[in-house]
Every structure is written in C-alpha cells, then in structure tokens.
Amino acid sequence: MEFFFRVKTVAEVLDIISSFPPLPEEEVDLSEALGRFAAGNILSPEDLPPFSRSTMDGYAVRAEETFGAREGEPTVLKVVGEIPMGQAPDFSLGPGEAARIATGGMLPQGANAVVMVEHTETIGDLVEILRPVAPGENVLRKGEDISQEDIIIKGGTRFTPALLGLLAGVGIGRVQVRQRPRVAIISTGDELVPSQERPAPGQIRDINTISLSAAIMEAGGLALPMGIVPDDEEALFKAVSLALEEAEVVLISGGSSVGTRDYTLKVIERLPGSELLCHGLAVRPGKPTILARVGHKAVFGLPGQVTSALLVFYILVRPLVCHLQGAQGKELFLPRTWARVSRNLASAMGREDYIRAHLSFNEDGLWAEPIFGRSGLLSPLARAQGLIRIPQNSEGVYQGEMVEIFLLP
Structure with missing residues (x-):
C-alpha cells in the first residue's frame, strides 16, 4: 500500500514555486536575448519611426488639396522635387505643390499624406491627382510605432523576434536579463542504460534524460545531465549533493513513489538544510512527485515514467525555470x-x-x-x-x- 504525505494541489505547489528568488541579472546582446526574459521595464530612448515616412511609391501632398479629386476632374499640383531614399528633403511643400517620394522616404515639411503613383498621371512638371487622400493616408507618422519614453517591454516579458526588432529600431543593442537556471538531471534505476547503448534483456534505455534536457532548453534553462545512478542510497546521495553544487534545480527521475526501493525521499531528508515541501501531487498522471527546498535551490523527485515526468515538468518545473529567469504572469506557463x-x-x-x-x-x-x-x-x-x-x-x-x-x- 502506498502512502503520500504532504500531498499538494498544483495551485499550492505553484504558490510555493513563486517563493524561490529569481536569479541575478546579467546584460546580453540582442543576438543572445531571444527567449530570455526582460529583467525590468525597457523604455524607448527615441521615436519610431524617427520621422514621418511614406508607405507607398507616389507623391507627397497636402491632403486637403486633393479633396474632390476624381478621374475627369483631377487636382493638378506642381512637382517641386524628388526625395531620395535615405536623405532628408531640403525643401518644403507650399500650396499647390507635390513631391515625388518612394516607399520609406521622409515626408517634406508641409506634406501630410501620400498619393499612390497608380492614382496619378504626370504631365511635364505637373501631376494630376485622380483620387483624394485623407491626412495621414499612406504615411507612418513620427512616433506612430513607439514614442520616446514609451515602455517597449515590461519586466518579466519574454523576448520574441518582433520585440528584438523593435529594440533594434530604437537603437538598443544590449538588454538586462536574468541568468539562465542550471537544471541537473539524474536518472535512477538499475535497469537503465544510456540511450546510445543496446540494452541487455531486462534493461531499458534512459529516455528521461534526453526528453527532460530538451524540455529544459525549450524553457530557457541550461540542462546538466548527471548520468544514470543505480538504486543505491549512497550513490544517489553523492549524485544529488554534486548536482546541488552545480545547479539551481535538480530533477531526480524515478524513485519518487513510496516503496522498498525508494531512496529519493531518504536522500532529500539527509541533505543539510533540506525542507520537504510536497510529497504527492493531486494530479494524474504524476501523483508520486516530490518537491524539496535546499537553501534557495529546488529538488524535484519526478515519476519514472517518461510521460508522467514530462507532464509534471510542463505544469510545475517549467514555471519554476521561467520564474527563476524573472518571467511573470502568463509567461510562466505553456501557451x-x-x-x-x-x-x-x-x-x-x-x-x-x-x-x-x-x-x-x-x-x-x-x-x-x-x-x-x-x-x-x-x-x-x-x-x-x-x-x-x-x-x-x-x-x-x-x-x-x-x-x-x-x-x-
């Protein structure tokens, strides 16, 4: 008969997880920030775009001068210049004037809209406007994407490709993030052999190390496989003690249910300063789960079955790995x-x-x-x-x- 002590709900364990302190901050280049979490709010140092720019090839105009324009009765404007790409115009538009502009070009002073080239006809230095435009049409206004001092990213948000592009657009090249947690993986069992070896009769390959390592990396952590440990209390105690020296989180896969060959609980109780937080989880699959605290570090005893181990990882360990990196809110969990x-x-x-x-x-x-x-x-x-x-x-x-x-x- 199995007994489970200190059985917790998922919500109770998640509340415990929030009490572990996040890891220290470090600064990284944008090229290294994908998937990391912002350590604090990031404010924009400038407007984006930094100037009002055209989103179409066409003519920069004063929008109010095009009202009522249509084929058969076009508005005729004088073309007073052309705006080269990558340069600021050295002129402004007066009444009755227009300027040629390419996509991405900077609007001259006095212009507030762009007429698509498809809606124009040119006659010498004149342009006929065949359709009206509204103020701001075919234009990205200065600061329309981000204004100076706007919060680009809130602390605890995961950096995505789009967010990194936004940061690059306002000239931010380095960001503050939390360190990646090191997560040690210990697979236990006399029947286990490394996945690359051919098992003898009665043996099975170690699947959990590979699966959990991949899950840790997906969550932004650093996986530290510690190898296979036999069903021996002293061997497991040495392995866990070593893992705690090198990692912030230790995962012991197997040996978490109460039984004659269960050494996980005994080993945890022997660790100096250890505190058993959970022994038994009100979830299926994954009931025989252990969580202990050793100082500021976490030790999980996961079920030996790979499906159960991965499920517990996704609902509990992954939130801890993200929390240690400073993640907040929905960023802690799978989508x-x-x-x-x-x-x-x-x-x-x-x-x-x-x-x-x-x-x-x-x-x-x-x-x-x-x-x-x-x-x-x-x-x-x-x-x-x-x-x-x-x-x-x-x-x-x-x-x-x-x-x-x-x-x-």
Whole structure:
C-alpha cells in the first residue's frame, strides 16, 4: 500500500514555486536575448519611426488639396522635387505643390499624406491627382510605432523576434536579463542504460534524460545531465549533493513513489538544510512527485515514467525555470487556449487530470481529440499537440464542452 504525505494541489505547489528568488541579472546582446526574459521595464530612448515616412511609391501632398479629386476632374499640383531614399528633403511643400517620394522616404515639411503613383498621371512638371487622400493616408507618422519614453517591454516579458526588432529600431543593442537556471538531471534505476547503448534483456534505455534536457532548453534553462545512478542510497546521495553544487534545480527521475526501493525521499531528508515541501501531487498522471527546498535551490523527485515526468515538468518545473529567469504572469506557463472536447471524459474529484490530445479545426472551431495510453507509453505524448486540463473540482466533461488546453512545444 502506498502512502503520500504532504500531498499538494498544483495551485499550492505553484504558490510555493513563486517563493524561490529569481536569479541575478546579467546584460546580453540582442543576438543572445531571444527567449530570455526582460529583467525590468525597457523604455524607448527615441521615436519610431524617427520621422514621418511614406508607405507607398507616389507623391507627397497636402491632403486637403486633393479633396474632390476624381478621374475627369483631377487636382493638378506642381512637382517641386524628388526625395531620395535615405536623405532628408531640403525643401518644403507650399500650396499647390507635390513631391515625388518612394516607399520609406521622409515626408517634406508641409506634406501630410501620400498619393499612390497608380492614382496619378504626370504631365511635364505637373501631376494630376485622380483620387483624394485623407491626412495621414499612406504615411507612418513620427512616433506612430513607439514614442520616446514609451515602455517597449515590461519586466518579466519574454523576448520574441518582433520585440528584438523593435529594440533594434530604437537603437538598443544590449538588454538586462536574468541568468539562465542550471537544471541537473539524474536518472535512477538499475535497469537503465544510456540511450546510445543496446540494452541487455531486462534493461531499458534512459529516455528521461534526453526528453527532460530538451524540455529544459525549450524553457530557457541550461540542462546538466548527471548520468544514470543505480538504486543505491549512497550513490544517489553523492549524485544529488554534486548536482546541488552545480545547479539551481535538480530533477531526480524515478524513485519518487513510496516503496522498498525508494531512496529519493531518504536522500532529500539527509541533505543539510533540506525542507520537504510536497510529497504527492493531486494530479494524474504524476501523483508520486516530490518537491524539496535546499537553501534557495529546488529538488524535484519526478515519476519514472517518461510521460508522467514530462507532464509534471510542463505544469510545475517549467514555471519554476521561467520564474527563476524573472518571467511573470502568463509567461510562466505553456501557451493555453480553449477547445471543444470530442468525447465524454470522466475524472475524479480532488485531483487535476491532464489528457493528451490531438487538435483540429472544423466549422465549429477548435476541437480536442483525446489520445489514450498508459503513462509508460511515450508515443501518445509524442503525437499530442496539447494537454486537456480537467480541473480539480470537476467529475469530468461532456462531449462538445469547452476545455482548457495547454499547447505542447
């Protein structure tokens, strides 16, 4: 019979995770910032664009002078110049005047709109405007994208390609981020062999190290595989002690359920200054999960089955890895959406269920098709695009009901 002590809900463990202090800051180039998290708010030092510019090839004009223009009764303006790309115009537009301009060109003083070249006809140094334009039409105004002193990025936001482009556009080349957490991975079990070796009868390849390493890197952490440790308490104690010297987070894969071969809990209790925070998680799959604190560092005992281990990683370890990097709010979690479930799903009150799912669209929107399989099978998770979350206070969901989906990387 199994006993679980200090069983926690997912919400309770996430609250515990928020108490771990984020890692120190460091400054990096924009080229190294993708996927990192801003350590604080970043303000724009200038306007973007820095000048009003054309979004079309055509003629810069005073918009009010084109009102009423149409084919057969065009507005005729005098062309007083052409604006070269990459140069500021050395003239301004007066009444009845226009200037040739290319896409991206800087509007001259006095102009407030651009007429597309397709809506004009030229006669010598005159241009006929065949359609009217409104003020600001075909123009990006100075500061329309970002104004000086605007907040470009709030602290805790993940840097995306678009955000990095925005920073480059206002001349910011380096940013403050939190350090990447080092996450050590220890796989336990006498039956395990490295994934590149051929297992003997009764042995299996170590899948968890590779899967968890990839998940850590996706979350922005640095994976530190510590190798395979046999079912021996002293060997595991040495491995965990070494891992705590090198990493901020330690993942022990296997040996987290209560049983005769369970050394994870014993090892954690022996660690100086350790505090057991959770032994048993109100979630399926993943009930035999351990979380302990050693100083400012976290030690997780994950289930040995790879599907359960990855699920616990996604809902608990990944938020911690992101939190240590300074992530806030939705940035802590996998992206989420809502979909209709394709069949009835039963659940038990008092625990959260996470069910692998294939996602597809039809005329009714997004649908989630559950993918069933034992927790020891990895292929169902490999085929899944999301996880259906059934809340703790629910006895299940009915076909066609809207369910929350965690989108898998």
